[in-house]
Amino acid sequence: MRGIAAAKGRRTRRHLAGRQWEGLIFVLPSLTGVIAFILVPFLDVIRRSFTEVMSGKFAGLKNYRTIFSNSAFLQAAGNTVRFTVVCIPLLLMGSLAAAVLLQRQKRLGSFLKSMYLMPMAIPVASVVLLWKLLFAQGGMLNGVLSFFGAAPVDWMNSDCAFGVLVFSYIWKNLGYDVILWLAGLSGIPESIYEAARVDGAGEWRCFVSITIPNLLPSLYTIAVLSFLNSFKVFREAYLVAGDYPHKSIYMMQHLFNNWFRELSVDKMSAGAVVNAAVILMLVLLLQRAWEKE
Amino acid sequence: MKNKLLLLLLILLAAICCYPVIFLLTGALMDSAELKERLGPVLAGSGGFVGWALLPQYPTMQNYVELLLDTPEFFVMFWNSVKLTAGVLAGQLLIGVPAAWGLARFEFPFRKPLYTLYIILMMMPFQVRMLSDYLVLDALKLLDSHPGIILPAVFSTFPVFIMYRFFRGIPEAIIESAKLDGAGSLHVFWFIGLPLGAGGIVSALVLNFLEYWNLIEQPLTFLKDKTLWPLSLFLPDVGLEKAGIAFVSSVVTLVPAVFVFLLGQDYLEQGIAASAVKE
Numbered sequence: 001m002r003g004i005a006a007a008k009g010r011r012t013r014r015h016l017a018g019r020q021w022e023g024l025i026f027v028l029p030s031l032t033g034v035i036a037f038i039l040v041p042f043l044d045v046i047r048r049s050f051t052e053v054m055s056g057k058f059a060g061l062k063n064y065r066t067i068f069s070n071s072a073f074l075q076a077a078g079n080t081v082r083f084t085v086v087c088i089p090l091l092l093m094g095s096l097a098a099a100v101l102l103q104r105q106k107r108l109g110s111f112l113k114s115m116y117l118m119p120m121a122i123p124v125a126s127v128v129l130l131w132k133l134l135f136a137q138g139g140m141l142n143g144v145l146s147f148f149g150a151a152p153v154d155w156m157n158s159d160c161a162f163g164v165l166v167f168s169y170i171w172k173n174l175g176y177d178v179i180l181w182l183a184g185l186s187g188i189p190e191s192i193y194e195a196a197r198v199d200g201a202g203e204w205r206c207f208v209s210i211t212i213p214n215l216l217p218s219l220y221t222i223a224v225l226s227f228l229n230s231f232k233v234f235r236e237a238y239l240v241a242g243d244y245p246h247k248s249i250y251m252m253q254h255l256f257n258n259w260f261r262e263l264s265v266d267k268m269s270a271g272a273v274v275n276a277a278v279i280l281m282l283v284l285l286l287q288r289a290w291e292k293e
Numbered sequence: 294m295k296n297k298l299l300l301l302l303l304i305l306l307a308a309i310c311c312y313p314v315i316f317l318l319t320g321a322l323m324d325s326a327e328l329k330e331r332l333g334p335v336l337a338g339s340g341g342f343v344g345w346a347l348l349p350q351y352p353t354m355q356n357y358v359e360l361l362l363d364t365p366e367f368f369v370m371f372w373n374s375v376k377l378t379a380g381v382l383a384g385q386l387l388i389g390v391p392a393a394w395g396l397a398r399f400e401f402p403f404r405k406p407l408y409t410l411y412i413i414l415m416m417m418p419f420q421v422r423m424l425s426d427y428l429v430l431d432a433l434k435l436l437d438s439h440p441g442i443i444l445p446a447v448f449s450t451f452p453v454f455i456m457y458r459f460f461r462g463i464p465e466a467i468i469e470s471a472k473l474d475g476a477g478s479l480h481v482f483w484f485i486g487l488p489l490g491a492g493g494i495v496s497a498l499v500l501n502f503l504e505y506w507n508l509i510e511q512p513l514t515f516l517k518d519k520t521l522w523p524l525s526l527f528l529p530d531v532g533l534e535k536a537g538i539a540f541v542s543s544v545v546t547l548v549p550a551v552f553v554f555l556l557g558q559d560y561l562e563q564g565i566a567a568s569a570v571k572e
Contacts (some may be wrong), residue, residue, distance in 0.1 A: 029388050121553070238509065
């Protein structure tokens with residue numbers, strides 16, 4: 001009896017294992033494309049990053065040394081890091097505050113939420129016109145500021161351009177992050193708050209001791225998605241300021257576009273590898289920190 | 294009192310978010326004289342500042358007519374945008390839906406590392422893929438053509454990630470019972486996976502419509518022939534001298550996106566929220 005049952009168990013297990021392989025068939029078309037269009041060409045880029053363009057000979061780290069002594073690369077890398085470090089915490093905190101406040105608005109809540117998402121739908125190209133009129137020397141923003149006696153600023157052609165870009169990013173992504181935080185907030189059981197209130201905890205105390213710790217698991221995903229979206233500000237920067245914007249908003253993508261125009265395959269390949277490595281490390285690092293939670 | 298103040302703050306924030314739409318609609322209805330006068334400080338540097346109103350002085354359809362009659366290149370680009378977006382979305386459906394299903398519902402070897410790989414690829418910005426895309430497109434002779442923009446985008450792993458989350462949420466019991474009734478894997482996928490995961494599929498479509506309607510980097514790099522350009526590259530070419538045309542074409546670019554946004558809003562929210570859930 002026992003032998004039959006065991007044999008039967010083995011059969012269903014083997015049967016199951018056979019079925020599980022079918023999953024790969026579903027994935028295969030996509031995987032083939034990913035390998036052919038992304039992975040293999042990227043391996044080629046890695047190979048190129050270690051070779052000389054003209055002779056095709058192995059060049060060691062020469063291409064990497066070239067980009068790391070290239071002032072445009074350092075400028076773009078610095079700006080990108082600065083942008084990430086300034087924007088992401090600002091966006092995360094701002095959207096969390098908005099989400100917490102929004103959650104209490106029973107009547108207008110869902111209407112306001114959709115309004116916050118609207119910038120996601122507005123094509124960058126359509127915003128450009130407003131941005132140009134808003135931030136020009138004789139633009140609307142300076143007009144408003146002049147009421148308060150401030151001197152006009154040429155927003156796009158001074159260090160303020162960085163601020164404009166930060167504003168664009170937050171404007172565009174606030175709604176997206178609010179939705180993400182709301183999803184996290186809705187997972188916190190109301191009973192915990194009630195228990196805390198019975199014990200005499202105030203609103204701020206509830207926020208710090210209940211809301212924040214319970215939202216930590218969402219933080220990883222929200223941070224990663226915000227990071228992903230931060231690469232897209234190049235679109236605004238490019239459309240408003242063109243190929244050669246003010247140096248404070250000269251991003252990686254501007255640099256790559258210029259390299260592409262010059263057909264500097266050596267710099268592009270080394271640059272792509274460095275970029276990919278940094279992003280890979282960041283994602284894995286965040287993931288590990290997250291799994292420890 | 295404090296609550297009223299906070300609500301006011303939230304409403305103000307919403308107004309800032311939506312203002313560009315109102316701004317464009319107003320500007321598109323202004324006649325050329327009014328636009329010229331209002332934009333003077335920026336265009337001619339005539340001193341003072343651009344002043345704006347909530348409503349045009351003499352609303353007119355003149356700009357719309359002008360766009361309709363005098364700018365044939367606009368229609369070409371509009372059509373290009375439609376072709377590119379539709380091509381990408383159709384391809385992503387065809388390739389991405391089964392992939393998400395396979396990753397979400399089967400336990401084959403290397404499933405987990407594969408999924409991690411997909412997430413990592415989804416994070417890579419265009420600058421990382423620029424050269425490798427160029428090499429592939431060059432080898433396939435697809436540079437300067439629409440398929441050259443569509444094909445790499447079809448294998449984007451972002452839609453797989455979104456749909457994966459939804460397929461993962463289908464209760465195992467439903468699938469088990471169908472299998473006991475003798476349904477094959479394809480049957481289960483078609484008759485259970487697709488209907489129950491439809492929300493995820495629509496979410497991915499809405500999110501990606503907004504993304505590809507906005508496509509800038511790829512066409513800018515890979516399309517030299519301006520007649521192939523999408524709308525997103527038309528507007529910066531117009532310039533403020535033709536402000537009327539610029540406003541109207543901004544509005545026309547905006548309309549499909551807002552339309553999709555309003556129709557698919559619930560799915561959009563679900564799609565965004567799905568990625569926040571910890572597995």
